[in-house]
Every structure is written in structure tokens, then in C-alpha cells.
Amino acid sequence: MTGNIVGNWRIGLVAAVLLLLVGCGGGEDGLTRVQQGNLDGVLHFGNGTEPEGLDPHIVTGVPENRIVSALFEGLVTKNPETLEVEPGVAETWEISEDGTLYTFHLRDNARWTNGDPVTAVDFHWSWNRILEPELGAQYNYNLFPVVNAEEYANGTIEDFSQVGVTVLDDYTLQVQLKTPTPYFLQLLDHYSTFPVHRPTIEAYGTMSDRLSPWARAGNMVSNGAFDLTEWQINSHIRVEKNDTYWDADEIDLNAIVFYPTENLVTEDRMFRDGQLHRTQEIVLDRIPVYRAERPEIVHIEPWLGTYFYMFNTTKPPFDDVRVRKALAMSIDRNLLDESVMQGIVEPAYALVPPGTLGYQPPKTFEQSADRARELLAEAGYPNGEGFPEFEILYNTQESHRRMAVAIQQMWASELNIMVTLVNQEWKVYLENQDNLNYDISRRGWIGDYVDPNTFLDMYVTDGGNNKTGFSDPRYDEIILREAPATLDRDARYELYREAETILMEAMPILPVYTYTTKHLIDPSVKGMPVNIMDHVNYKYIWLDPDA
Amino acid sequence: MWRFIAFRTLQAIPVILTVITVTFFLVRVAPGGPFSSEKAVSPQVEAALERQYRLDLPMYQQYFTYLADLAQGDMGPSFNFPGQRVDELILQGLPITAELGLYAMLVAVVIGVLAGVIAALKPNSIQDYIPMSLAMVGICMPTFLLGPLLVLVFGIWFDWLPVSGWGSSPGDKILPSITLGAMYAAYIARLSRSGMLEVLSQDYMRTARAKGLPGHVVVIKHALRGGLLPVISYLGPAFAGLLSGSFVVETIFQIPGLGRFYVQAAFNRDYTMILGTTTFLATLIVLFNLLSDFLAAWLNPRLRYQFSKGK
Numbered sequence: 013m014t015g016n017i018v019g020n021w022r023i024g025l026v027a028a029v030l031l032l033l034v035g036c037g038g039g040e041d042g043l044t045r046v047q048q049g050n051l052d053g054v055l056h057f058g059n060g061t062e063p064e065g066l067d068p069h070i071v072t073g074v075p076e077n078r079i080v081s082a083l084f085e086g087l088v089t090k091n092p093e094t095l096e097v098e099p100g101v102a103e104t105w106e107i108s109e110d111g112t113l114y115t116f117h118l119r120d121n122a123r124w125t126n127g128d129p130v131t132a133v134d135f136h137w138s139w140n141r142i143l144e145p146e147l148g149a150q151y152n153y154n155l156f157p158v159v160n161a162e163e164y165a166n167g168t169i170e171d172f173s174q175v176g177v178t179v180l181d182d183y184t185l186q187v188q189l190k191t192p193t194p195y196f197l198q199l200l201d202h203y204s205t206f207p208v209h210r211p212t213i214e215a216y217g218t219m220s221d222r223l224s225p226w227a228r229a230g231n232m233v234s235n236g237a238f239d240l241t242e243w244q245i246n247s248h249i250r251v252e253k254n255d256t257y258w259d260a261d262e263i264d265l266n267a268i269v270f271y272p273t274e275n276l277v278t279e280d281r282m283f284r285d286g287q288l289h290r291t292q293e294i295v296l297d298r299i300p301v302y303r304a305e306r307p308e309i310v311h312i313e314p315w316l317g318t319y320f321y322m323f324n325t326t327k328p329p330f331d332d333v334r335v336r337k338a339l340a341m342s343i344d345r346n347l348l349d350e351s352v353m354q355g356i357v358e359p360a361y362a363l364v365p366p367g368t369l370g371y372q373p374p375k376t377f378e379q380s381a382d383r384a385r386e387l388l389a390e391a392g393y394p395n396g397e398g399f400p401e402f403e404i405l406y407n408t409q410e411s412h413r414r415m416a417v418a419i420q421q422m423w424a425s426e427l428n429i430m431v432t433l434v435n436q437e438w439k440v441y442l443e444n445q446d447n448l449n450y451d452i453s454r455r456g457w458i459g460d461y462v463d464p465n466t467f468l469d470m471y472v473t474d475g476g477n478n479k480t481g482f483s484d485p486r487y488d489e490i491i492l493r494e495a496p497a498t499l500d501r502d503a504r505y506e507l508y509r510e511a512e513t514i515l516m517e518a519m520p521i522l523p524v525y526t527y528t529t530k531h532l533i534d535p536s537v538k539g540m541p542v543n544i545m546d547h548v549n550y551k552y553i554w555l556d557p558d559a
Numbered sequence: 560m561w562r563f564i565a566f567r568t569l570q571a572i573p574v575i576l577t578v579i580t581v582t583f584f585l586v587r588v589a590p591g592g593p594f595s596s597e598k599a600v601s602p603q604v605e606a607a608l609e610r611q612y613r614l615d616l617p618m619y620q621q622y623f624t625y626l627a628d629l630a631q632g633d634m635g636p637s638f639n640f641p642g643q644r645v646d647e648l649i650l651q652g653l654p655i656t657a658e659l660g661l662y663a664m665l666v667a668v669v670i671g672v673l674a675g676v677i678a679a680l681k682p683n684s685i686q687d688y689i690p691m692s693l694a695m696v697g698i699c700m701p702t703f704l705l706g707p708l709l710v711l712v713f714g715i716w717f718d719w720l721p722v723s724g725w726g727s728s729p730g731d732k733i734l735p736s737i738t739l740g741a742m743y744a745a746y747i748a749r750l751s752r753s754g755m756l757e758v759l760s761q762d763y764m765r766t767a768r769a770k771g772l773p774g775h776v777v778v779i780k781h782a783l784r785g786g787l788l789p790v791i792s793y794l795g796p797a798f799a800g801l802l803s804g805s806f807v808v809e810t811i812f813q814i815p816g817l818g819r820f821y822v823q824a825a826f827n828r829d830y831t832m833i834l835g836t837t838t839f840l841a842t843l844i845v846l847f848n849l850l851s852d853f854l855a856a857w858l859n860p861r862l863r864y865q866f867s868k869g870k
Contacts, residue, residue, distance in 0.1 A: 439591025476599020
């Protein structure tokens with residue numbers, strides 16, 4: 013029939029169009045983005061989520077940090093192998109006997125990307141900016157060890173000259189601390205303490221204007237190893253080697269392109285397709301496959317972070333320490349590691365991850381279902397009888413659900429108690445935690461700097477990050493007064509061990525495992541060691557096309 | 560006809576205003592705020608943040624300030640991207656989403672109309688069943704399944720096409736366009752099949768054949784015009800749907816379009832961004848519905864007649 017002829021003719025046309033489209037798409041030159049990058053010295057970096065911004069004083073996230081630390085440099089930087097501080101803008105520094113007075117000698121060849129010298133005045137103005145109450149900088153507390161910094165940020169004093177930061181001359185900056193804060197140098201590699209370029213900020217707004225566009229490509233002036241050249245939101249951020257950087261001769265990379273890779277599966281495909289040198293994550297289910305087929309690209313290392321559950325200690329039955337202990341002792345962390353986490357994590361029995369620059373957390377309890385049942389019986393629930401129904405709250409994510417299901421099973425079989433699982437969208441989950449509107453909630457914490465304090469100061473009485481109702485006067489005394497005043501590292505760690513023992517004996521939290529960082533890294537990437545902070549120092553990276 | 564256009568346009572204004580008002584208050588009663596984060600925020604910092612975004616004003620005042628700004632084309636600063644304005648972000652994402660929508664539409668129309676026409680020419684035969692079953696699969700298959708499947712086959716196994724990106728490597732626009740267009744192609748196939756069937760059974764078709772016109776001329780010149788009417792009135796809403804519904808495809812393929820802004824904004828409680836994108840998309844949807852109404856009225860004498868007499 014005529015209809016058939018028409019149909020066939022059309023089908024042919026469609027086939028032709030489709031073939032044409034497909035033909036256009038073939039990578040005829042044969043080089044993937046990674047291979048091309050290896051030749052051009054361009055690193056393609058999967059960076060998790062889209063950064064909210066690049067103003068070092070306003071951003072708060074990890075993806076932001078990884079870009080900001082390529083663009084700016086603080087007084088010190090960190091060695092990617094050891095995480096010990098190395099000179100940054102400051103060439104040398106002295107610390108007074110009592111550990112409270114720091115004198116930084118800035119190098120005279122540090123430059124902004126527009127050629128201006130980086131001086132002590134820049135740091136003074138920048139620290140003033142982040143402490144400015146109107147800016148609303150969430151990480152301003154990193155400078156609170158400095159005399160009067162907290163008072164200025166809270167508005168109790170209004171004269172910044174009373175804050176313990178003094179410009180002795182263009183290249184000498186003096187910082188007076190309230191108490192010797194042994195991890196203070198570590199903080200100076202945190203973006204909240206980075207310098208920003210005053211003339212640029214004032215060209216686009218005032219000192220405390222959050223909404224100013226100064227930190228965009230084309231506007232930004234920075235002082236780091238790289239210069240911001242392109243930023244297309246939700247697509248990529250490109251930074252290029254900054255020739256005015258004082259150590260530019262040592263930089264091998266010509267450029268870095270950061271990609272927001274929110275969707276883990278997409279990121280995985282991008283890596284397999286040769287579009288990324290490095291992924292931010294590895295899809296959990298694919299780990300065994302990669303380990304078997306391409307072990308050289310799998311990089312799984314301990315991370316300075318703990319995955320835990322927390323109890324609402326203001327609410328029965330979790331106001332009873334015996335109940336909390338029973339729940340903590342009855343879960344089999346090794347089994348959770350094997351069954352849920354593909355065997356890549358370390359079971360945790362305390363809050364601080366082991367090996368935080370030499371600190372070893374106490375182990376106050378062992379897994380013991382028998383002891384757990386005894387404790388539960390002592391608390392008035394023999395064999396789980398009469399135990400009220402309760403909920404585990406977690407933010408919506410598949411891996412958290414799997415963990416909660418496994419723990420639910422363990423409590424049911426070992427203690428004969430029933431728990432329901434509740435997942436909530438991130439912001440709702442946060443709000444319910446803040447209001448102590450939960451029974452047990454999943455939580456994680458990643459350290460800001462390498463010191464036990466970044467974990468332990470969460471649980472001071474009424475601390476903003478406490479969220480459990482836990483309170484202990486001796487604990488507060490150690491964390492707030494004794495430890496910060498103790499100069500000797502061993503003595504201080506001893507105090508932290510005492511505090512952490514108090515915490516774990518009261519058990520407002522139930523540690524589950526120590527986080528690991530999981531990256532796929534192309535073998536061509538050299539000089540990017542994986543470390544406990546997941547810290548990347550781009551100065552050390554080079555690409556080897558022959559690897 | 561002009562009365563019809565004026566009437567429908569006026570009708571659109573209260574619709575858009577209602578969308579703005581409802582969205583404005585809904586986002587503010589949603590639990591969690593734009594500044595809540597995992598790390599505690601001190602009260603001083605929170606107060607400063609609220610002042611910077613005028614959240615310290617009474618609610619009604621915020622509402623009227625917002626409306627006044629909006630009337631001047633200012634959608635306010637984004638909460639989630641400090642230093643970026645909502646209107647700028649929308650303008651940045653729109654061309655990409657529109658381009659994606661356009662290609663998806665092209666895919667949908669070409670494949671859909673062809674499949675529908677082919678099926679209608681020989682109803683209840685194998686030539687009908689195959690395209691229509693495929694269309695059924697297309698309607699049922701969600702984009703979050705189709706996208707990764709296409710990527711797996713054409714991106715990873717055959718290695719013909721890039722697995723992600725938009726305009727950064729040759730051919731990377733093909734898979735997203737097909738993924739997004741597939742469902743609409745399926746709808747269009749069913750619509751054009753039924754439209755064609757109705758037309759093909761009309762008397763004037765027999766007349767056309769009887770006067771000895773070749774088959775393809777009959778179909779293309781006479782049948783298509785009437786048979787595709789339902790498709791045309793579907794195009795407006797479909798295009799609006801493509802623009803507002805591209806989020807999943809944009810996420811799968813790492814495309815920096817409007818859809819991702821929209822959904823990210825909701826999760827982050829980026830009040831101004833939620834409002835801006837919702838208002839913008841609502842306006843678009845209303846606009847496209849209007850356009851397709853006008854187009855249908857212009858093409859369909861029956862409707863045109865009804866309006867010039869009735870209202």
C-alpha cells in the first residue's frame with residue numbers, strides 16, 4: 013500500500029538523522045579529557061557539590077575549601093604528607109615562652125594577583141573583616157583564641173585596635189592570644205584566617221557586605237598559587253597558575269578545573285569516561301569491582317571524622333546511662349563494617365578518631381551482648397520487656413538507611429527491643445536535632461583541624477553543637493580552661509583522655525565507625541597523597557602522561 | 560479573536576500573583592531555615608545574617624518589599640550563593656535549559672509524529688503495535704532510568720558519546736536531549752495516531768484519494784494538517800514541562816541549567832531563589848498555555864467561530 017511506502021521513507025530519514033547525530037559525537041581525536049589534561053598540565057577534579065561562594069570569610073563547606081585554598085594562602089600552609097605546618101605568606105615566626113605571643117615575619121615577595129604586595133596590613137584588615145559583627149561570618153570563632161576577638165565579634169567592644177592583632181611593620185604581624193592555644197598555627201591554614209584584598213572588596217561594596225560580587229571570576233584578586241579565571245555555576249570552576257605567586261616556579265600544574273559532582277553515579281561514569289582525574293567519592297557498591305579490576309586507582313584512607321548515633325539524654329528511657337550503654341554495647345561494629353560499609357571503615361569506640369597527631373582515644377567499653385542485656389535488666393527492662401517504642405532519625409540517604417536497618421536488626425535480636433526508622437530531609441533533620449526533638453539520631457563530625465579539641469569541644473554544657481543535653485562540670489573545666497592552658501602536648505592529651513573517658517562513661521553518643529575518604533585517582537596524578545584531613549595541597553601536584 | 564486574547568491574558572495575572580503569594584509564605588513556614596547548618600551558628604551571627612537578607616523585618620513587610628522589587632525586575636540576592644543575584648542566576652541557567660528543551664522537543668516531535676503517523680496508516684497491524692508499544696514503554700520509563708541506561712550503552716559500552724556535560728565536548732548534547740524528549744515523543748506519538756485516525760476516516764480523505772492523488776501527498780498535504788491539531792495544542796504545555804521538568808536530566812548529565820537551581824534552592828531553603836524560579840517558571844507555563852490556546856484557535860475554525868460569537 014501507499015501508506016507503507018511513506019512509512020518506509022520516513023523511517024529511513026529518521027535513521028539517517030540519528031546516524032548523523034551519532035557520527036558527530038564520536039571522539040575522533042581519540043584523547044579523553046584526562047589524557048589531554050595530562051599533556052596540558054590541567055587537573056580535572058571532582059569536587060562534590062557546587063560551592064556556595066569563594067569569599068574565604070563567608071564560605072563554610074569542604075568543597076569551597078578545596079577551591080579557596082587553591083586561590084588564597086594564609087600565613088602558613090600544611091604539608092600534604094605529614095599535615096605539619098609549613099611557611100605560607102609568613103616565612104618564619106616566633107612563639108613566646110608562655111605560648112601566647114606569636115610574631116610572624118611575612119615574606120617580602122608575596123603578591124596579589126594584581127601585583128600588589130601582600131603585607132601585614134592586609135592580614136590586619138582581613139581579620140578585622142571576618143570579626144566584623146555585620147558580616148555574619150560563621151567561622152569567625154577560629155580567631156577567638158586571639159585577645160578580644162570574641163568580644164569584638166559579639167559587639168561587646170567596638171574598637172578593633174583592642175583586638176590582639178598588631179602590625180609592627182609592613183612585613184611583621186604580632187598576634188596576642190588569650191591562652192596558649194597549641195593548635196593555633198593549624199588554624200592559620202583555615203580559609204577563615206586567609207587574607208583578602210581590601211581595594212577589591214571596597215570596589216564592589218563595603219567591608220561587611222556579604223552580597224558583594226567581588227569574589228566572582230573577573231573581579232577577584234587573590235594571593236594563592238592559582239587565579240580564578242572561569243566560574244559557571246553548576247558546570248565548572250577553572251583556576252589557572254598565578255604567575256605573581258611567590259613560589260610560582262615550583263608549581264607544575266597550569267590549571268585546575270573543579271566540577272560539582274553531586275550525583276555519585278554520574279561522577280563515577282565521568283571518571284570511567286576519562287573526564288575526571290579524581291573523584292570526590294566512590295560508589296560503595298562498586299568498591300569490590302574496582303578493587304578487583306583496577307586496585308591502583310582506589311584510594312581509601314582513614315579520615316578525621318566519626319560516624320555516630322546520639323541520644324536525646326533529656327528524654328526517658330535515654331536519660332538512663334545504663335540504657336545508653338546497653339544500646340552501645342549490643343551492636344557488632346565489625347559486622348556493620350563488613351556488611352554495610354564493604355569493609356572499608358574502622359569500628360569506633362570513642363568520639364575522637366585514633367591517631368590525631370599522636371592522640372589515642374580511650375576505649376571504655378567492648379562489644380558484649382550479655383553485659384548489654386544485664387544493663388538493660390538493671391534499668392528495668394529485662395529481656396527488653398516494657399521498653400518504649402522509639403525512633404532512629406537520619407537524613408535521607410541510602411547509606412544511612414542501610415546502617416540504621418542493620419542496627420535496628422541487632423537491637424531486635426540482641427536486646428529484643430523495637431525501633432522505627434525515620435528519615436528526614438537535611439534541613440528538617442537539622443532543625444529537629446537542634447530542638448532535641450528526637451530519640452536517637454545519626455550524626456557525623458569531621459574535624460576542622462588536627463587536634464582532639466575539634467571533636468571534644470562539641471560536648472561542653474549547652475554548646476551549640478552538643479544537641480544531646482549532655483553536661484558535666486569536670487568535662488567543661490578541662491575543655492574550656494585546663495587543656496587550652498596546657499602547653500605540653502603529652503600533658504594536654506592526658507587531659508583530653510580524661511575528658512573523653514568522662515564523655516564515653518556517660519555515653520551521650522554511640523560511636524559507630526571512623527570515616528574513610530574514598531577517591532578514585534587516575535594513575536597519572538602524582539604528589540597528591542591522601543591524608544587524614546583529606547587535605548590537598550596543589551603546589552605539590554604534577555601530572556605524568558606516561559603513568 | 561482579539562477579545563479572546565485580551566481576556567485570556569488578563570486571566571493570567573491573578574494566577575501568577577497567587578503563585579508568588581502562596582510560595583512566599585509556604586517557604587517561610589517550611590521547617591529549617593536558609594542559615595541552619597550542621598555546625599552551630601552563634602546568635603550574633605544569625606542576627607547579622609537575618610539583617611543582611613532583611614529577614615528581621617515583619618513578614619508582611621518582607622512580602623511587600625519583595626513584590627515592589629519584583630515589579631522592578633529585581634528578584635533579590637540568593638541566600639545560597641552570596642554575591643549572586645537570583646535574576647542573574649536564572650538568566651544564566653535559562654538559555655541552557657531552553658536549548659535542552661528545544662532539542663528534546665525536536666526529538667519528541669520528529670520521533671513522535673513519525674511513529675504516530677506510521678501507526679495510524681495501518682491501524683491494528685504490526686506497523687501499529689510496534690511503535691505504540693514502544694510509546695507505552697517511553698511513557699512508563701522514568702528519565703532517571705532511561706538516562707543512565709542510554710549512558711551505559713552509548714557512553715560506556717560503545718563509547719560513542721560523552722557521558723556528561725553540555726557543550727564541553729562534541730556530541731554531549733545528544734543523550735540528554737533524547738532522554739528528556741523520549742517521554743514527550745511517546746505522548747506525541749499517541750496523540751498524533753489518534754488525531755490521524757480521526758482525520759483519515761473523514762470523507763474528504765476519500766475524495767482526495769478518489770481524485771487520484773498519490774498516497775504521500777494525501778497524507779502530508781491533507782491528513783497531517785488536521786491530524787496534528789491535538790499535538791499542537793499539546794506543544795505549549797509540553798515545552799513548559801520540558802523547561803520546568805529537566806531537573807533529573809540536568810543532574811544525570813551534569814548540565815548547569817535552571818532545573819538544578821530550582822531543586823537545590825528548595826533543599827537549601829534559598830527563599831529568594833525558590834520564589835524567583837517558581838515565579839519565573841509559573842509565568843512561562845502560563846505564557847506557553849496562552850500561546851498554544853491562541854495557536855489552536857487560529858488553526859481551528861470551529862474554536863475561532865465559537866469565540867467570535869459566544870464570548
